[in-house]
Amino acid sequence: MSEIRLEKLRKEFDDLVAVRDISITFPSATVTCLLGPSGCGKTTLLRMIAGLERPTSGEVYFGGQRVTHLPPRKRNIGMVFQYPVVYRGISVYRNIELPLLEEKISRQERQRRIEQVAALLGLEDSLGKEVSQLDNGTRQKVAVARAVARQPRIILFDEPITNVDVNAKFQLKRAFKELSRELEQTILYVTHDQTEAMTLADQIALMQKGEIVQRDAPRALYNRPNDVFGGWFLGNPGMNFFQQELVDGPGGPELRSPLFPGPLTVEGGQPGTRITLGIRPEHVRLSPEPSPGGVAGQILRRAIVVGGQYLCTVEVEGLRFKAKVAPAVGHVLKPGASVWVTCPLEWIALFQPDGHRMDARLVAGEKIR
Amino acid sequence: MIAAEFRHISKRYGRLAVLQDVNLSVEAGSFTVLYGPPACGKSVLVRLLTGLEQPDSGQILLRGEEATHLPPGERNIGYVPQSFALYPHYNVFDNIAYPLRLSRMPKAQVEPIVQRAAAMLKIEPLLTKTPDQLSGGEKQRVAIARGIVKETEIFVLDDPLTGLDFKLREQLIDDLKQMQESLGVTFIYTTSDAIEALMLAENVAILDQGRILESGPLETLYWQPQRAQTLALLGFPQVNFLDGRLEEEAGGLWCQTPLFRFPVQLEGDGQASHPQAVRAAVRPQDLLLDGPNGEGVLTCPAQVLLREDLGGEMIVYLEAQGIPLTTVVRHENAHLVAEDRVTLAVAPESLFLFDQEGARLGRGAPR
Numbered sequence: 001m002s003e004i005r006l007e008k009l010r011k012e013f014d015d016l017v018a019v020r021d022i023s024i025t026f027p028s029a030t031v032t033c034l035l036g037p038s039g040c041g042k043t044t045l046l047r048m049i050a051g052l053e054r055p056t057s058g059e060v061y062f063g064g065q066r067v068t069h070l071p072p073r074k075r076n077i078g079m080v081f082q083y084p085v086v087y088r089g090i091s092v093y094r095n096i097e098l099p100l101l102e103e104k105i106s107r108q109e110r111q112r113r114i115e116q117v118a119a120l121l122g123l124e125d126s127l128g129k130e131v132s133q134l135d136n137g138t139r140q141k142v143a144v145a146r147a148v149a150r151q152p153r154i155i156l157f158d159e160p161i162t163n164v165d166v167n168a169k170f171q172l173k174r175a176f177k178e179l180s181r182e183l184e185q186t187i188l189y190v191t192h193d194q195t196e197a198m199t200l201a202d203q204i205a206l207m208q209k210g211e212i213v214q215r216d217a218p219r220a221l222y223n224r225p226n227d228v229f230g231g232w233f234l235g236n237p238g239m240n241f242f243q244q245e246l247v248d249g250p251g252g253p254e255l256r257s258p259l260f261p262g263p264l265t266v267e268g269g270q271p272g273t274r275i276t277l278g279i280r281p282e283h284v285r286l287s288p289e290p291s292p293g294g295v296a297g298q299i300l301r302r303a304i305v306v307g308g309q310y311l312c313t314v315e316v317e318g319l320r321f322k323a324k325v326a327p328a329v330g331h332v333l334k335p336g337a338s339v340w341v342t343c344p345l346e347w348i349a350l351f352q353p354d355g356h357r358m359d360a361r362l363v364a365g366e367k368i369r
Numbered sequence: 370m371i372a373a374e375f376r377h378i379s380k381r382y383g384r385l386a387v388l389q390d391v392n393l394s395v396e397a398g399s400f401t402v403l404y405g406p407p408a409c410g411k412s413v414l415v416r417l418l419t420g421l422e423q424p425d426s427g428q429i430l431l432r433g434e435e436a437t438h439l440p441p442g443e444r445n446i447g448y449v450p451q452s453f454a455l456y457p458h459y460n461v462f463d464n465i466a467y468p469l470r471l472s473r474m475p476k477a478q479v480e481p482i483v484q485r486a487a488a489m490l491k492i493e494p495l496l497t498k499t500p501d502q503l504s505g506g507e508k509q510r511v512a513i514a515r516g517i518v519k520e521t522e523i524f525v526l527d528d529p530l531t532g533l534d535f536k537l538r539e540q541l542i543d544d545l546k547q548m549q550e551s552l553g554v555t556f557i558y559t560t561s562d563a564i565e566a567l568m569l570a571e572n573v574a575i576l577d578q579g580r581i582l583e584s585g586p587l588e589t590l591y592w593q594p595q596r597a598q599t600l601a602l603l604g605f606p607q608v609n610f611l612d613g614r615l616e617e618e619a620g621g622l623w624c625q626t627p628l629f630r631f632p633v634q635l636e637g638d639g640q641a642s643h644p645q646a647v648r649a650a651v652r653p654q655d656l657l658l659d660g661p662n663g664e665g666v667l668t669c670p671a672q673v674l675l676r677e678d679l680g681g682e683m684i685v686y687l688e689a690q691g692i693p694l695t696t697v698v699r700h701e702n703a704h705l706v707a708e709d710r711v712t713l714a715v716a717p718e719s720l721f722l723f724d725q726e727g728a729r730l731g732r733g734a735p736r
Contacts, residue, residue: 038506038534170686174675192534198678222680235680237539282681282699301550303568304591306605307654307682307697311568324681326699327654 001063002153002186003028004049009058011044018044020210021058026203028063031180031187032215033197036207037233042190043158045207049188050156051075062154078147078155078185082162084139086131086146092118093127096145103150117145120182121175137168141175148179157189161196176200194234198222206230228355231278236306239278239349240321246271251363258317259343260364261295266350268360275358276351283347284323286312287340288332293364294342299333316341371433372397372523372555373418378427380413380579387413389579391427395557396572397522400549402587403559404566404602405576411559412451414576415525418557419448431523447524449516451531451559455500455508461487462496465514472520486514489544491537506533513541522554529558530565542568563605567591575599597727600650606684606695609656611649615641615722615730624649624722624733628689629667631717634734641730648723649733653684655719656696658705658712665736666714673709689713 004026011019019041026032034042047053049060051072060068067075086095093114100110118124121141131139140160147155161169177200180187191197197204198218205215206229214226225231231239246253246269253269257277269275285291286299297316305311310330312323323341325333333339350358373395380388388410395401403411416422417429420441429437431444447468455464465483474482487493490510500508513529526545530538546569549556560566566573567587574584575598583590583599594600600608613626615633622633622641626649635641671689685706687694696713698705705711717733724730 037536038504170675173677174686177675194535195677195679198680199676218678233536238536280681301546303546304587305564305567306679306684307699308591308604308652309654309682309699 001028002184003063004154004186004188005061005064006049007059007061009045009048009060010056011041011048011053012056017210019048019055022210022212023058024205024212024215026186026188026205028186029184030202031189031200032203032205033201034188034190034205034207034212035194035197035201036192038192040207041210042192042207046156046158046188046190050077050079076152076154078150078152080140080143080147080155080157080160082159084136084143086139086142088132089130091128091130092123092134092142092145095131095142096149099146099150113149113151114145117149120148120178121145122171135165135168137164137171140164140168140172144172144175144179148183148185152185154186154188155183157187159190159192162191162193173199194236198234206233208233224357225278225349226357228276228278228351231280231349231351235280235282237281237311237322239280240284241351242277242319242321243274244277245274251365258319259295259341261293262365264345264365265363266360267363268358269350274353276353276355278349278351279321279343279347281311281322281324283344284314284321285342285344286314286323286325286329286333287342288337290340291342293344294340297339297341299335299337299339301335302330302333304330312339314339314341370397371395371430372399373432373557374428374430375414375417376428376430378414378417378424378429380410380417380422380424387579388417388424391579391581393574393581393584395555397555398553400546400556400558400569400571402566402570402573403557403576404563404570404573405561406602407561409561409576410579411561411576412527415527415557415559418444419446419525420444445519445521445523447516447519447521449513449524449526449529451527451529453509453512453515455511455515457500460497460499461492461503461511464500464511465518468515468519474520482518483514486518489517489548490514490541506537509533510541517548522552524549524554524556526556526558528560530560531562538565545569563602563607566603567605573603575602577602594721595729597648597650597721597723597729600652600721600723604652606653606697608650608652609694611651611692613647613649613722614644615647616644624720627692628669629715631667631720632734632736633722633731635731636729637731641724646725647730648725648727650721650723651715651719653695653697655715656694657714658696658698659702659714662714665717667717668712668714671711671713673706673711676706687711687713 006022006024008021008023010021036042048055096114161172204218204221205212208229214230222234244255244257246255248271251265253266253271254263256263297314300313300315302310302312308327310325314323345362350360352358371394375391375393378388378391417424466479469479492510570587573587575582582596591603611626613624616623624633669689671687673687675686677684682699683703685696718735720733722730
């Protein structure tokens with residue numbers, strides 16, 4: 001079995017706690033992306049799992065075996081780094097073959113594995129070439145092939161496509177998707193690029209300040225972040241946030257916000273607390289015509305973003321936020337134009353004063369239904 | 370009013386022509402982006418504006434006045450260079466304050482200006498540190514702060530956000546745009562990132578190999594590009610190109626591509642020789658998955674190669690008869706690409722037509 005289990009894993013550098021007592025299990029045969037902003041501890045965590053960094057305290061287990069103090073070569077892992085680690089002066093075939101020589105397998109088996117992994121990565125035509133003849137993206141594929149062909153139980157990737165050109169990124173992402181479908185290893189993949197994580201991972205472990213704040217499948221994490229940080233970090237751009245005081249209302253705790261035509265009941269809320277509402281820009285609806293459940297606002301500015309969509313900065317009674325709308329919708333909403341803004345209740349996330357997701361429900365009053 | 374102007378600017382480094390007869394006017398109070406692939410000449414162009422380099426020929430005007438050979442210190446331009454060097458013996462506060470003190474600003478005024486710039490760049494906790502204590506991204510932010518504190522109305526920022534953390538870039542783009550708008554100052558900004566250019570530019574000049582291909586309001590260049598290269602550079606994901614042939618048939622003009630054939634509407638003087646080899650282009654968002662059906666809509670079967678999840682939308686990489694294609698779907702439509710085999714639909718009017726040199730010939734015609 002190749003599950004990775006961490007027990008209160010901690011790393012301190014002088015007065016900085018880079019990894020803060022992480023306990024988690026990464027199941028066998030899954031791809032988990034460690035995602036977070038620079039400095040969140042993801043690379044340090046990966047390096048401790050690889051054996052390249054000594055933990056300050058805590059343990060690392062691979063399939064039940066304690067490996068915490070074993071050097072990398074005794075851990076039976078494959079690693080792919082930010083820069084392709086390949087042997088110069090020899091062919092691609094030989095590069096992939098060398099680590100296999102230490103395994104007790106026949107020459108035919110070696111050849112079979114090399115050809116199989118080369119096919120998976122689109123390296124068949126490069127097998128005879130010497131690595132310095134190849135571009136960076138192809139060299140990185142060779143590095144991946146080397147790590148995979150050995151069939152280690154665990155493969156670790158440290159931002160492998162960060163330094164690779166656009167075309168190679170596409171090819172490597174595609175190859176990685178294929179690979180993860182075929183492979184049974186446990187894969188950990190560090191990235192600061194949320195698109196990579198959303199595209200490649202079975203599970204994303206979102207990190208902030210040395211901790212794993214949430215671990216979920218990509219869409220689940222995107223749609224239901226556990227805290228304000230998750231709502232903010234994921235998304236281009238992330239969630240809009242509004243602070244609102246809860247007051248006593250006829251139907252229970254209530255909030256009144258310029259974003260809605262009438263008061264909303266917050267079932268599960270506490271009157272007197274200041275909560276945070278979050279909604280993603282792509283869920284805010286804009287229209288030139290009045291719509292039920294909406295309020296009047298104004299377009300401050302707009303910009304063309306991915307796919308010709310418009311990211312509009314909208315103002316409603318002093319509240320400024322962003323809406324991401326389809327090209328046809330955004331095209332007619334020029335800066336200065338009046339607009340009708342609707343924030344559908346099903347897309348609103350509620351967070352407590354401490355930033356954690358609330359277990360609460362928004363219920364519309366008459367005006368919004 | 371014109372804040373800055375380039376007239377017939379040329380520059381060579383040895384035998385390499387880095388700028389060739391560049392003409393450009395930058396309106397006062399505008400956010401103007403010089404955009405093009407790496408090594409297109411945009412950094413050299415802005416360095417000429419700051420006076421740190423001299424053109425071989427041509428004229429530079431600042432605020433309507435001849436400035437071609439004016440020393441940098443007399444140009445009164447705020448400058449964030451691409452490879453910045455912070456003063457290693459000054460702390461962050463003093464690095465940012467430097468240009469203000471150089472212009473002999475009273476001490477009481479310096480402090481709030483530096484604080485405001487530091488707040489905007491989110492480097493307040495670093496004010497007492499020295500450059501050797503900072504990360505690459507932090508140093509970059511200090512350099513930006515130092516460039517924007519200057520009491521002037523013209524700012525030049527040369528690819529200031531390159532390499533920064535994705536989320537930080539997002540925030541700084543917002544802050545820079547907000548700052549420019551609220552102060553009404555002129556920003557001349559270079560980048561080779563399509564997303565940055567689209568987010569920031571009010572006006573954009575597309576540079577390629579030392580020449581300006583097209584320039585004007587961003588909205589105009591985006592929706593009505595006159596050059597194939599403009600269409601290729603100004604958009605994300607990148608536009609789809611198809612090789613085609615312009616032919617006449619039964620009194621009308623048609624474009625034949627490997628994937629479909631469509632009627633053509635010429636523009637300009639309405640003249641184009643035929644048959645001729647042409648390039649058709651369609652933006653990813655115009656390759657539809659739940660396309661309109663009916664007369665004139667072009668369809669073709671395609672195979673999904675990769676789905677890239679951006680959160681709110683998905684970029685889908687496809688292949689049709691060996692030709693790579695890209696489309697984008699908003700996430701509520703993700704179910705349309707659940708299967709690997711899809712049918713793409715395009716309205717002919719969404720197709721642009723360019724000649725082999727990249728000049729716009731026309732568009733697809735509706736039936």
